Amino acid sequence: MTAWSLSGIGVGDALAIGRAWVLAPARLDLPRRHLAPVQVEAEVARFQTAVAQVEAELEGLRQALGDEPAAELRAFLDLQSIVMHDPLLIDETELRIRQELCNAEWALVQQLEAVSLQFDEIEDAYLRERKADVQQLVDRILKAMQGAGGLAALFEQETTDPSQPPWILVARDIAPADMLVLRQHSFAGFATDSGSATSHTAILARSLGLPAVVGVPGLHDQVDQGAVLVLDAENGMVVGALDETALSRYQDRQTHQVFVRQQLEAIRHLESTTRDGQRVLLMANIDLPEDAAMAGQRVLLMANIDLPEDAAMALARGCEGVGLLRSEFLFMNRTSMPSEEEQLAAYKTAVLAMSGRVVTIRTLDSGADKDVPALQASRARPANPALALRAIRLCLAEPEIFLTQVRAILRASAFGPVKVLVPLVSGPAEIIAARELIAKAMSELRAKEQSFDARVPIGAMIEVPSAAIAIDGLLAHIDFASLGTNDLIQYTLAIDRTDSEVAHLYDPLHPAVIRLIQNTLTACRRAGTPVSLCGEMAGDPRFTRILIGLGLREFSMHSAEILRVKQEVLDCDAQAMARPARRLTRLGDPATLRAAVAQFNQHGSPGQTARPPSGL
Ligand code: PEP
Ligand code: MG
Numbered sequence: 001m002t003a004w005s006l007s008g009i010g011v012g013d014a015l016a017i018g019r020a021w022v023l024a025p026a027r028l029d030l031p032r033r034h035l036a037p038v039q040v041e042a043e044v045a046r047f048q049t050a051v052a053q054v055e056a057e058l059e060g061l062r063q064a065l066g067d068e069p070a071a072e073l074r075a076f077l078d079l080q081s082i083v084m085h086d087p088l089l090i091d092e093t094e095l096r097i098r099q100e101l102c103n104a105e106w107a108l109v110q111q112l113e114a115v116s117l118q119f120d121e122i123e124d125a126y127l128r129e130r131k132a133d134v135q136q137l138v139d140r141i142l143k144a145m146q147g148a149g150g151l152a153a154l155f156e157q158e159t160t161d162p163s164q165p166p167w168i169l170v171a172r173d174i175a176p177a178d179m180l181v182l183r184q185h186s187f188a189g190f191a192t193d194s195g196s197a198t199s200h201t202a203i204l205a206r207s208l209g210l211p212a213v214v215g216v217p218g219l220h221d222q223v224d225q226g227a228v229l230v231l232d233a234e235n236g237m238v239v240g241a242l243d244e245t246a247l248s249r250y251q252d253r254q255t256h257q258v259f260v261r262q263q264l265e266a267i268r269h270l271e272s273t274t275r276d277g278q279r280v281l282l283m284a285n286i287d288l289p290e291d292a293a294m295a296g297q298r299v300l301l302m303a304n305i306d307l308p309e310d311a312a313m314a315l316a317r318g319c320e321g322v323g324l325l326r327s328e329f330l331f332m333n334r335t336s337m338p339s340e341e342e343q344l345a346a347y348k349t350a351v352l353a354m355s356g357r358v359v360t361i362r363t364l365d366s367g368a369d370k371d372v373p374a375l376q377a378s379r380a381r382p383a384n385p386a387l388a389l390r391a392i393r394l395c396l397a398e399p400e401i402f403l404t405q406v407r408a409i410l411r412a413s414a415f416g417p418v419k420v421l422v423p424l425v426s427g428p429a430e431i432i433a434a435r436e437l438i439a440k441a442m443s444e445l446r447a448k449e450q451s452f453d454a455r456v457p458i459g460a461m462i463e464v465p466s467a468a469i470a471i472d473g474l475l476a477h478i479d480f481a482s483l484g485t486n487d488l489i490q491y492t493l494a495i496d497r498t499d500s501e502v503a504h505l506y507d508p509l510h511p512a513v514i515r516l517i518q519n520t521l522t523a524c525r526r527a528g529t530p531v532s533l534c535g536e537m538a539g540d541p542r543f544t545r546i547l548i549g550l551g552l553r554e555f556s557m558h559s560a561e562i563l564r565v566k567q568e569v570l571d572c573d574a575q576a577m578a579r580p581a582r583r584l585t586r587l588g589d590p591a592t593l594r595a596a597v598a599q600f601n602q603h604g605s606p607g608q609t610a611r612p613p614s615g616l
Helices: 037-065 071-084 090-100 104-120 125-129 131-145 150-155 176-184 200-208 244-265 291-302 310-316 340-353 391-397 399-415 428-447 465-469 485-493 500-505 511-527 541-549 559-571 574-585 590-603
Strands: 004-007 009-011 015-023 167-171 189-192 212-214 228-232 237-240 281-286 322-326 359-362 418-422 458-462 480-483 531-533 554-558
Touching: 009 200, 015 244, 037 071, 037 090, 037 104, 037 131, 071 131, 090 104, 104 131, 167 228, 189 228, 200 212, 212 228, 228 244, 244 559, 281 559, 322 340, 322 554, 340 359, 340 399, 359 399, 391 399, 391 428, 399 418, 399 428, 418 428, 428 458, 458 465, 465 485, 465 511, 480 511, 485 511, 511 531, 511 574, 511 590, 541 559, 541 574, 541 590, 554 559, 574 590
Parallel strands: 015 167, 167 189, 189 212, 281 322, 281 554, 322 359, 359 418, 418 458, 458 480, 480 531, 531 554
Antiparallel strands: 004 237, 009 212, 015 228, 228 237
16 A cells, blocks of 8 residues: 655644544434324424534533633634524524424435524634534534433543553544543544634644644545544654554654653743843733733743752743733623623732733724624624734724723733734834823823833834834834734735644745834834734744844744744854844845755854754
8 A cells, every 4th residue: 555645734843653443523414204194292392402412522521621721612612602603503493394394314414504604604624623613512412312422431441551652643633622532542643624723623733732634535435444543743744554663763753752842841941041141031922811820830840940049930931921911802702792891800810820020911902803793792893804904903993892801901900011013014103193092091090099000111013014124114103023924914915814724835934024023123123112023923932043033032932842942042143143134135036045044053053063953
C-alpha cells in the first residue's frame, strides 16, 4: 500500500503517532419509517427522552469541568445548551413527527436541513460556523435515540488499554462537549474534515494542549478504523499507510520533540534576556478573566523557590503580565449585555490573579469574527462584517456601552496595574474620542467617590493598515501601542481570517506586513512609546528572531507558548540581528523573504553556531 498524506490546518506543533478511531456521524445511517397515527405520541415521547438525556449529559460534562480553567469549554457547553432549547430545532421537530408522521430521527434530520439552509444564507462567517454547533447537537440527540450511550461509552473499553498505542480521533467534526471525553480518554490528538484556524475545534485543541489537524477535506473517507496514522500538526499534515522506515523516521522526530520539550522546562525560571543582555517582555494573551489565574499559575507553579524572598523574583520571570485580555468573551454566548458590576468582578479576578503584574484590558472588540448577540438584535446584518460598525466604531456610536465598560475597567485598576487598550483604531479621531469618553467615565466615578487609577495608560491596537502606515499621527494621543497582527494581516492582504478557502494566502511574512510592523516599531521607538505585539505571530518561535531584530521587546501570547518563544529569546543576539533584519524588510518578493527568514533562523545571529532547521 502506498503512503498517503493530506493537508489541513495544523494546531500546535506536536507530532502524534497512533491508531485511527474513526467516528461516523450518526446522521449517515438513519432509520426512516412512516408512523401509524397511534404511534405518534410514543415517538414524540422517545424524542423528548433523548433530548432530556442529552441535556443531562451536557450538564454532567459541565459539572465534570469543576473549577478547571478551561473557560472556552464552558462557553461552548453553554452555547450547546442554548441551541438545545431553541424551538426552531426541538419544537419544530416534534411538529414534523406529528404532521408528517415520520420517525423522530428522520424528522430531526429534515429539520436540521431546514435550519442549515437558513445558516447558509448568513453572511457573517462566525455565525455561519455556528451551523456546526447545531449539527453536532443533532448528532448527539441521534446517538441518544440509537442508544449509543454517547462518545464516552463508545471509548470506554478499548481506549483504556495502556499496552496499545494511543488513539487519534478522526471525524468529520467534533462537538466541543465531546472534546472533554477526548481528554478523559487520553487521546493523542485529532483530525477533522471540517474546521478553520479559528473554529471551535482548533480553539479547543489549543486550550487542551492537544495536537490537531483540522480542515482536511476527504480525510474521514480515507482513513480505516485502527489504521496507524501520523498527525503532524507543525506542518498541518495527516499521513497514513507508512512503511516501517518512514514510520521510524517519524518516531525519531517525535522522540526529539519530547526531548526538546523537556529541555524547555529547564528555562522556565530564566529571565527572558537576549545573549547581549536585552530584556524582552513576555506576556500572556487571555480570553477570559479566569484564565489569568492559569497564566499566573503556570509561572508560579513551575518556579522552584527555596526562600520566600525569591517569590517576587520568580513571579517577575516567565509570563510577566497580561498583554491582552480579550474582554469581548464576556459579551458572547448571551443575549444581554454584562452590567458594570459583572464586568468589574471579572476584571478584578484577572487583576488580583496577576499579583501586581500589569493586565491590559482591551475594550469591546465586537463584530466580524467576534459575535455579540445582544448587539445584533437591534441592527441589520452588515454586508461586510469585518469592515462594518464594529469594535471602537460601535462603542463610539453607542457611548453608554463604552462608558459602562470603561467604568468597570477603571474600578478594577484600584486593585492592581491596568492598561486600557482600544481595538480597531484607524486614525487619531477615534482615539481622541475614546479618551474623551474615558475622561467622562473618570468624572462619573469621582462623583460617586469610587476609587481608580487616574493615570491608567491608554493605548491603541495597531491592526488596521492605516494606523500602521500613519502611526506618527497617533503617537501624540496614545500611551502605548499593541500590534494586532491577526487583523493587520487580514486587512493588508484582504484575506478573511476565518475563511479556510483563503487560509493558504494568509502570510505573516508578506513584505507588506513586515514593513507595516517595522514602520510601527520604528515610529514608536523614536517617540519613546512602548509597543508590544499580541497577534498569533508573537507566540510563533519562527518569527521571534526577526521581530527582535526589528526592535520588538514586548511579546504577548497564549501562555502555553511562552517557553518556546523564551528559548528563542535566550538564544539570540538582538544587536547583531538588527542589521540583517532590516535588510530582510527591503525584499519585495514574498517567497524570497520567506526563504531569507528561514535562513536567518537556521543560522542564527552572525557569529552564532548553526541551528537545526526550524521547519519554516
Ligand atoms: C489581532 O488582531 O492580532 C489580535 C490580537 O486581536 P484579535 O485576534 O482578538 O482580533
Ligand atoms: Mg484584532
